[in-house]
Amino acid sequence: MITRDQIKHLEDYVIKIRRHFHMHPEPGFQEFKTIKKVQKELESFGITDIKYACKTGIVARIKGKDNGNIIGLRADIDALMLTEENNVPYCSVNEGVMHACGHDAHTAMLLASAKYLQDNRNEINGEVVLIFQPAEEGPFPGGATKIIESGLIDDLDVIFGLHITTGEDLNIVNTKVGSFMAAPDEFTITITGEGTHASAPSTGKDPIIPLCEIVLAIQNLIPKEIPATTPAVIQTTLITTGSAHNIIPETATFGGTVRTIDQNTRIYLKTRIEEITKHISLAHRVTYNFNYEFGYDPLINNKEITEYTIKQAKDILGRENVKLLDNPIMGGEDFSFYLNNVKGSFSFIGARNIEKGLIHYNHSPKFDIDEDALLTGVLLTINNVLNYK
CATH class of the missing domain: 3.40.630.10 (Zn peptidases)
Incomplete structure (x- = not known):
C-alpha cells in the first residue's frame, strides 16, 4: 500500500x-x-x-x-x-x-x-x-x-x-x-387554452387552473403510487404564464425534474405524468404539449x-x-x-x-x-x- x-x-x-x-x-x-x-x-x-x-x-x-x-x-x-x-x-x-x-x-x-x-x-x-x-x-x-x-x-x-x-x-x-x-430527467408541459378578459372567464379557456391541477396531481404520484422503499423525487421547479392582471393568458407552462434509481420506476413516472396531463387537459377542454427529456442513467x-x-x-x-x-x-x-x-x-x-x-x-x-x-x-x-x- x-x-x-x-x-x-x-x-x-x-x-x-x-x-x-x-x-x-x-x-x-x-x-x-x-x-x-x-x-x-x-x-x-x-x-x-x-x-x-x-x-x-x-x-x-x-x-x-x-x-x-x-x-x-x-x-x-x-x-x-x-x-x-x-x-x-x-x-x-x-x-x-x-x-x-x-x-x-x-x-x-x-x-x-x-x-x-x-x-x-x-x-x-x-x-x-x-x-x-x-x-x-x-x-x-x-x-x-x-x-x-x-x-x-x-x-x-x-x-x-x-x-x-x-x-x-x-x-x-x-x-x-x-x-x-439517480437518473435526473426533466419535463416541460405547456397548456394552451383561449385568452380573454379576466372579467369574463366564460368567454375563454383558462390554462392556469388545469396547470395547477396537474402540478398537484403529479406531486402525489410518489407518496401514492411508488413504494416507500423505492427512492424517487418529482419536483416542479418553474411556472411561467400571464402578462397582466386583467388578462387570462392563452398559454401556461411549467416544468421540473424527476429523479429515479431504476428504469422501471423511470418509465412508469413518465407514463403517469403524461396520462395525468392528458386527462386533466381533456376535462378542461384545453390542449397540451408534453416534452420529457431522459437525462443520465441511474x-x-x-x-x-x-x-x-x-x-x-x-x-x-x-x-x-x-x-x-x-x-x-x-x-x-x-x-x-x-x-x-x-x-x-x-x-x-x-x-x-x-x-x-x-x-x-x-x-x-x-x-x-x-x-x-x-x-x-x-x-x-x-x-x-x-x-x-
Whole structure:
C-alpha cells in the first residue's frame, strides 16, 4: 500500500494546478484552454500516448510492466455557468463561469496521480487509461457519451471515479454498492387554452387552473403510487404564464425534474405524468404539449469493484472515515454511462471544513474546498490502480 508520506512531494503540485484550473474555468464542450493545459501537463510527465476523443476530451495511456488489467480513471473538467462570490487569490477570472462542483479538483487529482503512475509505471499491473472528460454538467447528453463513442476506451476492464463534495467532512469517503445516484430527467408541459378578459372567464379557456391541477396531481404520484422503499423525487421547479392582471393568458407552462434509481420506476413516472396531463387537459377542454427529456442513467456501482474500493479506503484512511450510505444520492452523474459498459465504482470524498468556513455546498457561488482532500484523492486513486489484480 502506498502511504501519504510516499506522495507528499505531490502536494504542492496538486494544489497549484487545482488553483490554476479554478482561476480559468470553462463550461461544457468549451474547455479548449483547459484540455490544452491537461495535454501540456501529461506531456511534461513523459506520457506520449495521448489521443483526443472529442474536441475537448482526452484519453491518455500509461503502459505498465505486463499485459494485466486495463484500468480507467476519469476526471470531469468542465465548470458551471455561475458567478463566483469567493474572495481568494485563485478566484475565477472568467466572469459568469465558476468551478463550483470540484471539477478543477478532479482534474488536478488525476494529473497528480498520472505523474506518480508514470514515474512508477513498472509497478502497474497492466495499463492505466486516463480520461479527461468534458461537459459532465451538460449540455445533455454530456461528455461521457463522447468519450465512449470515440472507441478509445472499448478495452477497459474496470473504471474508477472520484468526486469532491462539501456535503461531507474532510477526507471522509462516501459510497454505496448498487444504486448510488439517480437518473435526473426533466419535463416541460405547456397548456394552451383561449385568452380573454379576466372579467369574463366564460368567454375563454383558462390554462392556469388545469396547470395547477396537474402540478398537484403529479406531486402525489410518489407518496401514492411508488413504494416507500423505492427512492424517487418529482419536483416542479418553474411556472411561467400571464402578462397582466386583467388578462387570462392563452398559454401556461411549467416544468421540473424527476429523479429515479431504476428504469422501471423511470418509465412508469413518465407514463403517469403524461396520462395525468392528458386527462386533466381533456376535462378542461384545453390542449397540451408534453416534452420529457431522459437525462443520465441511474449510476449503479458494481458490487465487486465497490467492495474493493471500500477495502482500499478503509486500509488507507481507517474504517471510521469510510461511510457506506444507506440510500442513494438523488443527484445525477454521467459516469453512469461508463458503468453501463464496464464494471467500476464511483465514490465521494469530503472536503468540508467548518473551522475554515468551507461549508458551502456544491453548485453554490461560494463553493470552495479544503485542499487537504486533494492529496487524499490522489492517494486513493493510486492505490486503487496499484492494488487491483
